[in-house]
Amino acid sequence: MRRNFLFCVLASFVGFWGLAPSAMALPSYARQTGLPCSGCHTTPPELNAAGRQFKLMGYIDRAKGPDITSEPSSRNAGLDILSALPLSVMLETSLTGTQAAQPTTQNWNFEFPQDISLFLAGAWAEHLGSFLQITYSAQDDHFGMDNTDIRYANKRQLDGKELVYGLTLNNNPTVEDLWNSTPAWGYPFIASDSAPTPTASPIIDGRLGQDVAGIGGYTMWNQHLYAVGTLYRSDHIGSSQPTNGIGASYNIRGVAPYWRVAWQQNGAKDNLEIGAYGIHMQSTPGAVTGPEDGYTDFGPDIQYDLTIHRKDVLSLRGSFVRENSSLVASVANGAASQVANHLNSGNANAEYHLGNHYSGAFGWFMTTGTTDTLFYSQSAITGSANGSPRSAGYSANVSYWPLQNVDLALQYTGYTRFNGAANNYDGAGRNASDNNTVYLLARFLF
Secondary structure, X not given: OHHHHHHHHHHHHHHHHHHOOOOOOOOHHHHHHOOOHHHOEOOOOOEOHHHHHHHHOOOOOOOOOXXXXXXXXXXXXXEEEOOOOOEEEEEEEEEEEEOOOOOOOOOOEEEEEEXXXXXXXXXXXXXXXXXXXXXXXXOOOEEEEEEEEEEEEEEEEEOOEEEEEEEEEEOOOOOOOOOOOOHHHOOOOOOOOOXXXXXOOOOOOOOOOOOEEEEEXXXXXXXXXXXXXXXXXXXXXXXXXXXXXXXXXXXXXXXXXXXXXXXEEEOOOEEXXXXXXXXXXXXXXXXXXXXXXXEEEEEEEEEEEEEOOOOOEEEEEEEEEEEXXXXXXXXXXXXXXXXXXXXXXXXXXEEEEEOOOEEEEEEEEEEEEOOOOOOOOOOOOOXXXXXXXOEEEEEEEEEEEEEOOEEEEEEEEEEEEEOOEOOOOOOOXXXXXXXXXXXXXXXXXX
């Protein structure tokens, strides 16, 4: 039965290949610039040097076309906008199977769709542009805000060198980054929404995503030195405003500053980035007054892209985050047994692109930290029997792009440790390898 089911699903994915239109169906950035997707990406969402420059300058570069313009004067404001709204759509459908079924549930879930995203992505005005994403989740059965980055950008000469400067308004720390080595746009680029994943991760690794609002400034000097500073506040979308923090895991007290520095070196066939990033947050779980938990995340990252043969590209990426936490509020609430905690989280991955038709990637990841049986409590599947956050594993991905806006991918994720142990990690008999996941994805952008 399982073999027959898998054969039918694989046949359906092959059918998607045959149904892909013969003409290029390009998203809004491609329509705006007049360039194919490969002009800015090795494969989406991975940016090449031109794509990083496009984002740096606020998503506003465009081909000559019938824009709507009006010259400014002393009494009248000018106008420079696209003649059509910069809209795009993404649809993802997927199949997920784990080595052992999650108790009382069926295995090999086929989601059609897994999600649908609407994008307002492109130039709004002469120096203003956006990446604004709204996503429908099939599991939640509603639309919600997804990653969003609205930018103002400009440039000038400083001592004979180019200085780019701008502002960013966004809802996820690291979404403003230009490289694919930090969490928001990092590997793995696809993920199941039904397979178990380790419980422990640093605050900066997506825990604040779409639940905060931040405004910051950034600069790039001489195409080498990049720096960002953004201040975040809690923005609990879907709850009444002003917020009282009830039911929210994190309520930022004051502001949470995020910082990012990077040095890049562009060559004729390669690009190297070495940087560091971090965030500090004071938060009260479930309230906006009272004792506070403190989190400080920081660490280095690196990315190296090399064009090897014709248009083949080898990408090497790595990141490490150290999180120091002071869980005063959690101890007072009985949710942690000790104030001083820490996490170490690291990942490294390598990817080879055969042109922009095929890519293969392999990555390794690990998390270690302080044992705390209250903070990492025991529960079936998602809990830890010994209170340890230790997890480790690897992932392998193969992607085929029959068109630049159609992605067919197969990904395998394996765990050697999960929530503290290799065997019976949850105290209910589940092993780390039971969560090994096969994930097939078909993604269409138009």
